[in-house]
Amino acid sequence: SLDSAISFQIVQSLDGFEKKWLNPDFERFGRMLDKAFKPNDNWTVIETSTNAKRWLLYVSSPTRPGSFFSFDIETKKAQFLINRRPDLKSNAVTDAQRVTYIARDGRYLVGYFTPSNRGRNAPLIVMPHGGPVARDYLDFNGYAQFLAFKGYHVFQPQFRGGGGRGQSFEQAGHGEWGRAMQTDIEDGVNALAQQGLYNDAAPRSIFGISYGGYAALAGASLTPESYRCAISVNGVSDLPLTFEQYNPSDAWDREALKVWKERIGDPETELEQLKAVSPIHNIDRITASILLIHGDSDSIVFPIQSDRMNEALERAGKSVRYHKLEGQGHYIYNEDERVNVLVYINNFLMACMPPTPVQPTLAE
Numbered sequence: 001s002l003d004s005a006i007s008f009q010i011v012q013s014l015d016g017f018e019k020k021w022l023n024p025d026f027e028r029f030g031r032m033l034d035k036a037f038k039p040n041d042n043w044t045v046i047e048t049s050t051n052a053k054r055w056l057l058y059v060s061s062p063t064r065p066g067s068f069f070s071f072d073i074e075t076k077k078a079q080f081l082i083n084r085r086p087d088l089k090s091n092a093v094t095d096a097q098r099v100t101y102i103a104r105d106g107r108y109l110v111g112y113f114t115p116s117n118r119g120r121n122a123p124l125i126v127m128p129h130g131g132p133v134a135r136d137y138l139d140f141n142g143y144a145q146f147l148a149f150k151g152y153h154v155f156q157p158q159f160r161g162g163g164g165r166g167q168s169f170e171q172a173g174h175g176e177w178g179r180a181m182q183t184d185i186e187d188g189v190n191a192l193a194q195q196g197l198y199n200d201a202a203p204r205s206i207f208g209i210s211y212g213g214y215a216a217l218a219g220a221s222l223t224p225e226s227y228r229c230a231i232s233v234n235g236v237s238d239l240p241l242t243f244e245q246y247n248p249s250d251a252w253d254r255e256a257l258k259v260w261k262e263r264i265g266d267p268e269t270e271l272e273q274l275k276a277v278s279p280i281h282n283i284d285r286i287t288a289s290i291l292l293i294h295g296d297s298d299s300i301v302f303p304i305q306s307d308r309m310n311e312a313l314e315r316a317g318k319s320v321r322y323h324k325l326e327g328q329g330h331y332i333y334n335e336d337e338r339v340n341v342l343v344y345i346n347n348f349l350m351a352c353m354p355p356t357p358v359q360p361t362l363a364e
Contacts, residue, residue: 015098015110015138019044026052029073033057036078040095042139043069062096062114065140094148098138099155101191103184107160107172111188112136113197114144114154118356120196123203124153125349126219126227128185130210132173132263135164143207146342151355153198159184161263174263177239178218178277185215186223205229205288205353207345210301210330211236217279217309220288229352231291231345234301234330237309238281239274240267245302283312289319291348293341295328321348 021027037043043059046068057069057078066084071077096114103109116122125147129136136156144154158165159181161173173181185206193200206227208216213235220230236242243260246253261267265274275281290313294306306322313320323344325337332338349355 026073029071029076032076033071033078040138042137060140062112062138062140063090063093063145065142092149093145096138096141096144099188099191099195099197101188103160103180103187105180107184109158109160109184109188111155111157111191112138112141112144113156113192114141114148115197116148116151116153116355118151121199121202122151122153122356123205123228123353124155124189124192124198126185126189126204126206127154127156128159128206128208128212128215129156129162130208130212131163132159132161132177132181132211133163133170134211135162147207150346150349152349153192155188155192155198157185157188159188175265177214177264178222182215182218182222182277185219186226189226202356203228203353205231205349207231207233208235209233213301214279217290218277220286220290221279221282222277222285224285224287227288229291229349230288231293231348232306232309233293233341234295234298235292235305236301237279237305239264239278240271241280241305241308242301243267280309280312283316283318286313286316286318289348289352290321291344291352292320292322293325293344294322295325295330295332297327298330300330 019030021030033043037059038061040061041059041064042061043057045055046058047056048054053073055071055073057071058066059069060066065088068081069078070081094114094117096112099111099113101109101111127144135158141156144156147154159173160169161176161181163170189204192198204227206216206219213232216230216232217235217237219227242264243257246257248254248257267274292306292310294303296303303324310320310322325332328334328337332341
């Protein structure tokens, strides 16, 4: 088996994954593979032969959606097998880079920037991750590459409260939904401009899934001057409403309530504070066009979050589009539906914040 034969652990590093080998012989082969692949390649062992002499490797990077290789430890040769996306050509992807910055309270943060091929003046899409106890890596991200290909810069801020940087970093986000977690995102955007990666005179929008959907709507409602468009997929709009989907008489739900009260706040004692950072309770401040997408079978963030947000936006006369995904849950696994989501996003952005036109060359 993989555990007994290879004996290594995958641990999270600042940007990707690194391996802690428990077997010095296999570590030597692992170091060989580190040198053989490109510096930005992330590779891992998926499976081995029974005697562990042949390894099945999975390799990905910001510009590589995923490839499989076989590695023979006797011949010390790795052989390419297949790409996950053979249709995706090298000229359709853009290499991402790590951006470091300091938040307004002095906290050290990182983010990932995928540039448009249309120059510094291209519009920006800020893409906060879900979770929020999750994170992005310097690795392939289909949404980021799609948006960059369409002509947008993409920024993925790694705000406090996320995962992969230790318990203290995660706990720094407790009670900070719509507050420090949100200003971490804004500080990252400012850093992009200061570092010359993005022209802050160009328009920007915000797009996220799950917690990222909340952050997108929070950006539109708490800092309305910052974003022209906001896209929320399976996102939260009303923090107090989130707690109503749990049954206190159920043991599992009680534990979930305990966790979310610690991370978000207690609606019994902090109701007004939670409303203050809930997009649905700040509708009047929204000036951006809003796109809502939600799976009608989502059991993690109930679709009522987007249903009510859509109704409130329409009542207030705001610009909103809403697509409800039939039969889809919180994670959209159906490939056709994933394509539909990209179509909805693309059509919305083309109307709300079209990309910078491609400048013709002299030959044209």
